[in-house]
Amino acid sequence: MKNFIDKIIISFFILTFLFSSVNYSQELIKLSADSISGRVYYPNTNQKFTNKDNIDFSLKDYNDTQWEILDTRFLPENSADWNGVGWFRFYFDIDSSLVNKNIALFIYNTGKIKMYLNGEFYLSTNKMDRIPKLLRFTKSGMNIIAVKFENPDWITLNDAGHWAGFRLVISEFEYGISLAVDQINKVIIERLIFVIPALILSLIHLLIFLFDRRTKQNLYYVGFLLFFAFYIYILFNSYLSTSQISLVFFGRLAPFTLNFLLLMGSLTIFAIFNHKSKNSKWYVLAAFILGISGFIMPGKIIIYYFSYAFISIVSAEAGRIMFRKDASSRGVSNIIRIGFLIFSFSGIYQMILSFDLVGPLFGTYNVFLYGVLVFLLSMSIALAKEFVENKLSLEKQLVQVRELSQKTLEQELEAKELENQKKILELENKRKTKELEEARELQLSMLPQKLPQFENLDIATYLTTAAEVGGDYYDFLQTDDGSLLIAVGDATGHGMKAGIMVSIVKGLLKSVSSINSIPDFFNRSTAVIKEMNLGNLFMSLSILKIKNGNVTASFAGMPPLYHYNSEKRKVEQIVLKGMPLGAYNNFPYETRSFSLKQDDVLLIISDGIVELFNEKKKMFDYERVAEVLNRNHDKSPKEIISSFEQEIKKWLNGKLQDDDITMLVVKSI
Numbered sequence: 001m002k003n004f005i006d007k008i009i010i011s012f013f014i015l016t017f018l019f020s021s022v023n024y025s026q027e028l029i030k031l032s033a034d035s036i037s038g039r040v041y042y043p044n045t046n047q048k049f050t051n052k053d054n055i056d057f058s059l060k061d062y063n064d065t066q067w068e069i070l071d072t073r074f075l076p077e078n079s080a081d082w083n084g085v086g087w088f089r090f091y092f093d094i095d096s097s098l099v100n101k102n103i104a105l106f107i108y109n110t111g112k113i114k115m116y117l118n119g120e121f122y123l124s125t126n127k128m129d130r131i132p133k134l135l136r137f138t139k140s141g142m143n144i145i146a147v148k149f150e151n152p153d154w155i156t157l158n159d160a161g162h163w164a165g166f167r168l169v170i171s172e173f174e175y176g177i178s179l180a181v182d183q184i185n186k187v188i189i190e191r192l193i194f195v196i197p198a199l200i201l202s203l204i205h206l207l208i209f210l211f212d213r214r215t216k217q218n219l220y221y222v223g224f225l226l227f228f229a230f231y232i233y234i235l236f237n238s239y240l241s242t243s244q245i246s247l248v249f250f251g252r253l254a255p256f257t258l259n260f261l262l263l264m265g266s267l268t269i270f271a272i273f274n275h276k277s278k279n280s281k282w283y284v285l286a287a288f289i290l291g292i293s294g295f296i297m298p299g300k301i302i303i304y305y306f307s308y309a310f311i312s313i314v315s316a317e318a319g320r321i322m323f324r325k326d327a328s329s330r331g332v333s334n335i336i337r338i339g340f341l342i343f344s345f346s347g348i349y350q351m352i353l354s355f356d357l358v359g360p361l362f363g364t365y366n367v368f369l370y371g372v373l374v375f376l377l378s379m380s381i382a383l384a385k386e387f388v389e390n391k392l393s394l395e396k397q398l399v400q401v402r403e404l405s406q407k408t409l410e411q412e413l414e415a416k417e418l419e420n421q422k423k424i425l426e427l428e429n430k431r432k433t434k435e436l437e438e439a440r441e442l443q444l445s446m447l448p449q450k451l452p453q454f455e456n457l458d459i460a461t462y463l464t465t466a467a468e469v470g471g472d473y474y475d476f477l478q479t480d481d482g483s484l485l486i487a488v489g490d491a492t493g494h495g496m497k498a499g500i501m502v503s504i505v506k507g508l509l510k511s512v513s514s515i516n517s518i519p520d521f522f523n524r525s526t527a528v529i530k531e532m533n534l535g536n537l538f539m540s541l542s543i544l545k546i547k548n549g550n551v552t553a554s555f556a557g558m559p560p561l562y563h564y565n566s567e568k569r570k571v572e573q574i575v576l577k578g579m580p581l582g583a584y585n586n587f588p589y590e591t592r593s594f595s596l597k598q599d600d601v602l603l604i605i606s607d608g609i610v611e612l613f614n615e616k617k618k619m620f621d622y623e624r625v626a627e628v629l630n631r632n633h634d635k636s637p638k639e640i641i642s643s644f645e646q647e648i649k650k651w652l653n654g655k656l657q658d659d660d661i662t663m664l665v666v667k668s669i
Contacts, residue, residue, distance in 0.1 A: 031170065032095030036103070040179070041170045045072045048089040057087040058116035058146040064089050074110075074151075074165030076158040084111075084152045090145040090168070094137045104132035104176025106169035111151025113166060118143055130184060132176040162248060191236045194369060198229040201380050208383075217271035221379060224264035228372055231257045235369075255307055256291025261372075262311050263287045265343075266318040268379060272336070273321050286310050308351055315344055335385075339378025346371020446499075446506050452476045454484050456598075457546070460637030462644070462663040471498025472606045472660035475506060479514035483547040488664055490540045490558070490606040492580070497537060504529065505539050505581065518543045518554035519589035522581060529582035538580035542604055546596065549668070554591045556581050559610055562603035562626060563594070564633040571626045571633070600668045601633050601640070608661035609644070614651050637665035 029043045049070035056062055072088055107113060112126040122145075123133055137143050147166070151157075154164035171179065202225035209218035234250045234257060263283055290307050322337060350368035352358050361367045444465075451459050463472055471491030478484055487509055491501035508525045515521045521543070529539070540557035553561055557580035560573040576590040596602070605625065612620040624647075632643040641663055648661070 028091050028093050030093040030095070031098055033097035033101070035095075036098075036171050036175075038175060039171065040106075040176075043090065043168055043170065045167055046070065047072055049086055051083065051086045053085050053087070053148070057089070057148070058119055058121075060119040060144050062089075062146075072147075072149075072165045073163040073167055074154060074158070075163050084154055085148075085150045088147045088149065090147070092137070092143040092145065094140050094143050096140040098137055099140050100136060100138060102173035103135040103137070104171045104173045105135035106132045106171070106176065106180075107166060108169065109166040110157060110162070110164050111149055111154070111166070114148040116146040116148075119146075131180050132171070132173070134173065135170070157248065162251075187236050190366070190369075191232060194232045194373060195229050197373070198225045198232070198376065201225055201376065202229070205380070205383065215383075217268050218383060220264050220268040220271055221383060224261065224268055224379075225376060227257055227261040227264055228376065231261055232369070252296075255293070256288075259287040259290050259307060259310060262314055265375065265379075266314045269318040269322055269336075269340070272379075272382065283314055311347065315347065319344065336378045336382035339375045343371040343375035346374075446473065446475075446502055448474075448476055452478060452484060454478075454546075456549070456669055457484070458637050458667045458669050460641050460665045462641045463660065464657070465660050466608070466657050471502055472608065472662040473502045473506065474604075474662055474664050475509060477509060477512075479512075481514050481547070483514070483545050485509075485515060486544040486546070486604065486664065486666065488542045488558070488604045488606060488662060490608075490660070490662070492536065492538045492540075501529075501534070501537050501539050501582075504532070505541065515543070515545065518545065518552065518591060519587075522554065522556050522578070522589050523586055525581045526583065526585055526587070530585065534582065538582040540580045540606075544602070544604065544666075546666070549596050550593065551596050551602070552591055552593045554578070554589050556587075556589060557583075559605055559607050560622065561592075562601075562605070562629050564601035564603075564629055566597055566599040566633075571630045573622065573626060596668045598668050599634075601629065601637075602666040603629050603640075604664040604666075606660060606662040608657070608659040609648065609663065611659060612648065612651060612657060612661070613655075615653060615655055620648075620651055637667050640665050640667075 027044045027046075031041070035041055046069050048064045048067040049072075050057065050064070050067045057064075067089070070088075107125055107129060109125060109128055112124070114124045115122045117137075118139075125133070145168075149166060151164055157164035202222045205218040205225070206222045209215055209222065212218075231254070234254055266283070287310065290310055293306075319340065322340060346367045346369075349358065349361060350371075353360070353365065353367065364370070447463065451461065461474055463474065465472070471489075471493065473487075473489040473491070475487045476484065477487070487505075489502065489505060491498040491505075493501075505525065508521075508528060512521065522541070525539075525541075529537075538557070540555075542553070542555045542558040542561065544561070545552040553574060553576065555561070555576040556578045560575045563572045563574055564570075565572055574592055574594075576592055578589045579587050603625070610620055610622050610625060614620075628644055628647050629640065632640045635643065644663060648657075
């Protein structure tokens with residue numbers, strides 16, 4: 001079970017992967033430049049282990065076949081028969097692309113580590129460093145990292161629900177440094193965002209209370225703000241801490257702080273609404289007992305359940321008081337109600353999130369903190385409003401009279417403006433309708449009038465435009481060397497602009513008698529388009545070259561090619577990433593070559609079909625395309641397209657398509 005802070009707010013993704021699923025077998029760790037390019041690589045945590053201690057264990061050729069396999073993290077549920085000292089051995093298969101290259105090595109460590117690379121001492125550390133170490137392999141092939149790990153506090157950590165070992169994480173060096181710095185900056189910025197407003201507001205409301213001791217709501221609110229600021233300190237200190245023991249200590253303080261944070265917020269609401277609750281002293285006692293229990297018994301699930309129950313009861317009571325019928329007569333604006341609703345939602349969502357029943361909201365695990373921030377701001381506004389409401393009463397009435405006069409004048413002006421806008425919209429609609437029709441005619445006129453007749457190939461096409469023409473296009477070209485070129489494209493934008501781009505690409509394609517290298521053609525086309533200074537107009541394009549049963553394909557920003565392989569009896573997606581034409585000069589486009597055997601089927605599409613949304617806002621998606629092709633591969637190309645039409649019609653269920661849909665089917669016969 002994760003510690004209390006992790007259960008309430010899983011705020012840092014870097015801790016999340018430390019509790020990933022367990023695989024109890026050692027794997028050879030294969031590393032290449034591609035495997036760590038622009039990403040973080042997590043080696044398997046289950047490695048060869050012994051609880052004995054001998055410097056010979058660091059030797060490259062040491063025989064460790066009798067060692068057991070153990071998770072390097074020493075999770076609470078993984079009991080290990082050791083006395084706080086042990087050795088692990090990692091086996092790496094290093095590609096030549098990484099030899100003598102700088103690699104970032106993150107060591108998430110709870111004890112003391114001595115690391116040996118191929119029998120030679122490499123580094124030692126006894127901290128939870130957030131900045132990666134430099135790792136460099138001097139040879140390719142098999143490399144062995146031996147780690148001597150010591151942690152005399154492992155029982156304390158496991159009892160508190162923490163892992164008590166270490167984990168190695170690898171990335172490109174520059175990427176790892178950037179990632180670490182970004183994470184630390186994010187923590188510091190978020191701490192400032194949450195703590196500074198809380199401390200400033202606490203000082204302001206403390207002064208208000210000192211000036212008028214009758215405003216108990218300000219005193220309770222100061223307590224709410226201070227507990228919130230301390231809770232933020234505990235939370236973010238858990239990330240910046242270099243010691244797991246200090247992390248456990250702050251984790252013990254979290255239940256006390258969190259329960260009193262919620263209690264003080266509820267007492268503030270009681271005071272604002274002049275509600276004298278008979279249960280207030282019991283709420284205080286319950287918060288104190290739960291806080292002490294959480295400190296004494298960290299990581300116990302029963303404490304979480306009782307804390308959640310306490311938070312729910314106190315929050316429900318505060319909500320009942322706030323939303324009762326006579327609450328509106330007590331001089332409190334709806335701002336605090338909105339803040340409370342957001343706060344309640346964030347708390348409920350955080351509880352569900354802590355049990356991994358839902359994912360992060362808008363990419364953050366700190367949902368509860370933002371809810372509290374909104375709530376404290378709303379309460380500050382409400383308390384300030386209450387403090388000055390009597391003095392501003394007359395001014396508000398005068399403002400209302402002025403506003404009514406201003407609104408009357410504005411309404412007259414708005415009526416005239418709306419009438420003028422209506423006329424402009426009617427003219428614009430007529431112009432746009434005419435332009436769309438012209439664009440549709442232009443697009444359709446550039447499509448081939450007949451399909452090519454090619455030996456052993458059966459071809460069928462399908463193109464249907466959306467209400468606003470999207471610029472889809474397909475074409476064929478039989479070259480001097482007897483090859484068949486198939487092109488399917490999608491111009492950016494809609495209407496006439498898309499038609500202009502299609503006509504340019506069609507002209508470029510027709511101007512060549514043969515294409516030896518599709519990537520060269522793409523880059524030449526990009527150079528021509530850039531010289532025209534068309535702005536943000538680009539062309540995604542797929543080109544297939546078929547000759548004597550051999551296919552060469554290259555894509556410039558298009559969806560995958562679907563290939564039904566008759567030998568394997570399954571549909572394969574061929575993904576070739578590349579930028580659209582007109583985007584970047586000399587782009588390194590990928591190509592793929594393969595044989596086309598009898599009964600093989602090729603399906604080339606634009607993104608209109610995969611991004612087709614139904615009434616429930618679900619996409620047709622790539623896998624559904626593969627499923628339809630797999631079910632109908634034995635049919636003719638026309639029948640395959642007909643099957644797709646039926647699936648599309650069923651999927652839309654009367655809804656209009658948002659983009660052009662293009663499909664081109666080639667079958668080897």
